[in-house]
Amino acid sequence: MFMERFAAEGLRIFSILTVRYFIIAGIAFVLFYWLVPRKLNRFKIQQRFAKRKDFLREIWYSIQSTLVFALIAVSLMFTPFRNYTLIYDNIGNFGGWYIVFSLVVSLIIHDTYFYWMHRLLHHKRLFNLAHLVHHQSTNPSPWTSYSFHLLEALTEGAVLLPIVFLLPMHPVTIILFTLIGFIINVYGHLGYEIAPKWFRKTWLFEIVNTSVHHNLHHSRFNGNYGLYFRIWDRIMGTENPDYVKEYDRMQEQRFGSDEKTYAGPVNEPIQNLS
Numbered sequence: 001m002f003m004e005r006f007a008a009e010g011l012r013i014f015s016i017l018t019v020r021y022f023i024i025a026g027i028a029f030v031l032f033y034w035l036v037p038r039k040l041n042r043f044k045i046q047q048r049f050a051k052r053k054d055f056l057r058e059i060w061y062s063i064q065s066t067l068v069f070a071l072i073a074v075s076l077m078f079t080p081f082r083n084y085t086l087i088y089d090n091i092g093n094f095g096g097w098y099i100v101f102s103l104v105v106s107l108i109i110h111d112t113y114f115y116w117m118h119r120l121l122h123h124k125r126l127f128n129l130a131h132l133v134h135h136q137s138t139n140p141s142p143w144t145s146y147s148f149h150l151l152e153a154l155t156e157g158a159v160l161l162p163i164v165f166l167l168p169m170h171p172v173t174i175i176l177f178t179l180i181g182f183i184i185n186v187y188g189h190l191g192y193e194i195a196p197k198w199f200r201k202t203w204l205f206e207i208v209n210t211s212v213h214h215n216l217h218h219s220r221f222n223g224n225y226g227l228y229f230r231i232w233d234r235i236m237g238t239e240n241p242d243y244v245k246e247y248d249r250m251q252e253q254r255f256g257s258d259e260k261t262y263a264g265p266v267n268e269p270i271q272n273l274s
Helices: 002-035 052-077 080-084 096-121 124-135 142-146 150-157 160-166 171-188 197-201 211-220 231-236 243-255
Strands: none
Touching: 002 052, 002 142, 002 171, 052 080, 052 142, 052 150, 052 160, 052 171, 096 124, 096 150, 096 160, 096 171, 096 231, 124 150, 142 171, 160 171, 171 211, 197 243, 211 243
């Protein structure tokens, strides 16, 4: 009986996450890579495009990662393990305001967890064992968002463990947490910078990551380890020193008065990490 429910709930969650992946990443891919790529040329961070085989590889690994995420979710939500977490069902226990509060705190926890996990994955031995799969996408696309080795997918999805042990979480908050995290992940791997012009001159620019920020990590392999925020990279001195310059280049490319066709950046050679 238990195993039947576990399998049924696992299949349901896996199906939902898979459909979500293809809808959100797919819409972004169709819009930016199929329908109007020439009209959006000024928004392209790297002027070259990945190939069809790259997209297929990314989708294949993403499906595997989605299965891992589904197994982690069903283990937390539909097994006796849930009794040891702070997951609760009645919204009235904490009030509706707490849904928003816990969502924000969970994203902050996730960013901290991700930064240090990401740096650890860049240790040479772990990089070659697991993280290299994700970095095969030196020119990322929306499909790259979940393109992880199984071991990395496990460490990525395991962020739910400290969250549900440290913070009371309603299932609605968990759904919103994973949804918002995935949308931001797609933006980070989009390959295009779509942040509004005014963003550059606000205090948010000093805190929040952009697509340029994470794209630099993929093209140069080191630095810019943060997920949502620049904070840990700036504190630890791991932010790519060219980030602001590259973002300003994109600002000029997108909004400058010069109407000539932009030839694109000259990509620096990627260091050999094999």
